[in-house]
Amino acid sequence: MISALMPNYNRADLAFERGEGAWLFTADGRRFLDFGAGIATSSLGHGHPGLTRAIAEQAARVMHVSNLYRIPQAETLAARLVEHSFGDSVFFCNSGAEANEGMVKMIRKTMAENGHPERWRIICFDGAFHGRTLAMISATGNPNYIKGFGPPVDGFDHVPFNNLNALRDAIGPETAGIIVEPIQGEGGIRSASPDFLPGLRAACDEFGILLGLDEIQTGMGRTGKLFAYEWSGITPDVMSLAKGLGGGFPVGAVVATEAVARNIRPGTHGTTFGGNPLAATAGNAVLDAMLAPGFLESVATRAVALRRDLEALAADYPSVIEEVRGQGLLLGLKLTVPNTAMQAACVEQGLLTVAAGDNVLRLAPPLIVTAEDCAAAIMMLRRAVIALSEPKVAAQ
Ligand SMILES: *Cc1c(COP(=O)(O)O)cnc(C)c1O
Numbered sequence: 001m002i003s004a005l006m007p008n009y010n011r012a013d014l015a016f017e018r019g020e021g022a023w024l025f026t027a028d029g030r031r032f033l034d035f036g037a038g039i040a041t042s043s044l045g046h047g048h049p050g051l052t053r054a055i056a057e058q059a060a061r062v063m064h065v066s067n068l069y070r071i072p073q074a075e076t077l078a079a080r081l082v083e084h085s086f087g088d089s090v091f092f093c094n095s096g097a098e099a100n101e102g103m104v105k106m107i108r109k110t111m112a113e114n115g116h117p118e119r120w121r122i123i124c125f126d127g128a129f130h131g132r133t134l135a136m137i138s139a140t141g142n143p144n145y146i147k148g149f150g151p152p153v154d155g156f157d158h159v160p161f162n163n164l165n166a167l168r169d170a171i172g173p174e175t176a177g178i179i180v181e182p183i184q185g186e187g188g189i190r191s192a193s194p195d196f197l198p199g200l201r202a203a204c205d206e207f208g209i210l211l212g213l214d215e216i217q218t219g220m221g222r223t224g225k226l227f228a229y230e231w232s233g234i235t236p237d238v239m240s241l242a243k244g245l246g247g248g249f250p251v252g253a254v255v256a257t258e259a260v261a262r263n264i265r266p267g268t269h270g271t272t273f274g275g276n277p278l279a280a281t282a283g284n285a286v287l288d289a290m291l292a293p294g295f296l297e298s299v300a301t302r303a304v305a306l307r308r309d310l311e312a313l314a315a316d317y318p319s320v321i322e323e324v325r326g327q328g329l330l331l332g333l334k335l336t337v338p339n340t341a342m343q344a345a346c347v348e349q350g351l352l353t354v355a356a357g358d359n360v361l362r363l364a365p366p367l368i369v370t371a372e373d374c375a376a377a378i379m380m381l382r383r384a385v386i387a388l389s390e391p392k393v394a395a396q
Contacts, residue, residue, distance in 0.1 A: 016032075018046070021046065021369075022366050022368070022369045023046070033380065034365065034366065036352045039364070040185065040330065043220055043222070043244035043290075043367050044289050044366060044367065051286060055278065055281060058073070058277055059278055063278040064273070066272060071277055074279075074280040077092070078090035078275075080287050085227060085239070086229075086239075087239065088256065089255075089261035091269065092251065092252065093273075094251065095250060096130075097130070097132055098271065099216065099252035100136050100179070106261070108120045110259065119173070120176050121156070121174045122155060122156050122176060123159060123167065123178045124156050126159070128140055128141060128181060128184060129181070129185065129357075137152070138152040139179060157170055161184065161190060164200075167200065171203065171207050177210035180192070180211075181217065182228035182232070183217070186217075187357045187358065188325075188334070188360040189362060190358065198234050204237070210238065212236060212237065213228075213229055217243055219245070222329060222330050222367070223327045224296060226290065237260050238260050239254070239255045240252070240254055247285070247286040300328065305371065305374060306363075306377075307331060309378045311324050313381060319336060320342075320388060322334040332363070333363070333381075334360050335359050335361055338359065339355045339356070340355055341388060343361060345384035348384065351377055
């Protein structure tokens with residue numbers, strides 16, 4: 001008989017009762033070091049006092065009123081995201097896929113309002129991941145996600161990642177914009193090369209099209225800056241956020257320049273839950289922590305040390321770890337053994353990680369991870385690698 005929960009996930013046989021910092025605890029008393037952070041989402045770890053108190057207090061006051069009314073918590077959160085980004089205006093929603101849908105609609109609408117309704121196609125990249133809605137599985141462009149769901153939604157063209165020549169060749173009279181992850185997360189922690197985002201910006205300016213960044217995984221401090229584009233020296237026209245923005249509470253957002261946002265007039269786009277008092281309170285509590293003096297610097301410091309230790313581990317076991325990838329606390333180990341086998345070996349040692357494409361094991365700890373946590377993770381990774389590289393002893 002089918003399980004009551006639909007069988008669309010490959011779940012590990014683990015259930016957590018509570019968490020504290022970077023650690024999760026099962027009901028039977030086992031503890032696990034969480035270097036997956038619920039897929040780069042529990043940005044402040046588990047049981048963060050500021051975040052949990054803010055949510056509890058707001059839940060007791062008022063959770064939801066709808067966007068028929070002003071929502072001061074959302075006004076504050078939007079103003080803070082604007083102050084700390086390229087953007088002028090923010091739309092709130094509830095997930096990453098929904099944020100990307102909004103971003104695509106904003107790009108198309110801006111082109112239409114600027115007298116170019118024929119420009120509606122979006123260029124995306126091989127290996128990208130943009131979510132699971134009908135349009136976003138087409139933007140993602142991986143046949144595995146599309147199969148069986150009817151014809152792909154039209155309007156998404158794919159070119160190889162990190163190839164500016166291919167990108168420029170793909171821009172046509174119907175192109176409205178480009179959507180790209182600064183680091184492909186699900187695709188295997190593949191970073192844009194240093195000239196790639198500046199090259200995309202230049203191409204967008206030359207052809208009069210818009211640059212959209214999917215910072216759902218790379219944003220909110222993950223790379224050691226609030227947004228990953230800050231490393232590139234360029235700014236986009238529009239950016240999607242989710243995952244770490246609510247620290248585990250579902251919040252998505254689209255941040256846009258005024259030139260884009262002014263086209264999203266009343267009635268053009270919307271969502272019932274988006275930016276409700278509870279969600280916006282969660283976002284504000286996350287920003288309270290992330291904008292506190294020293295927070296992002298400590299992410300960067302932790303990241304440098306963790307990467308150094310991972311490089312040393314890779315040097316010790318080149319037959320298992322081919323390469324260390326990524327930036328900040330979004331790191332990947334490109335493996336020679338199956339990443340799912342390594343993931344299982346890590347669970348045996350008490351370490352939670354996330355598999356990614358390209359046979360990569362993803363490490364995305366909460367941004368509050370301590371030096372001791374990182375040292376423990378390295379030890380567990382080492383043991384997992386040793387367990388995997390030992391020849392199997394035949395059972396007696
Ligand atoms: C997770 C993710 C999404 C989809 O977010 P959901 O909240 O699962 O809809 C989109 N883009 C990127 C880069 C992501 O990492």
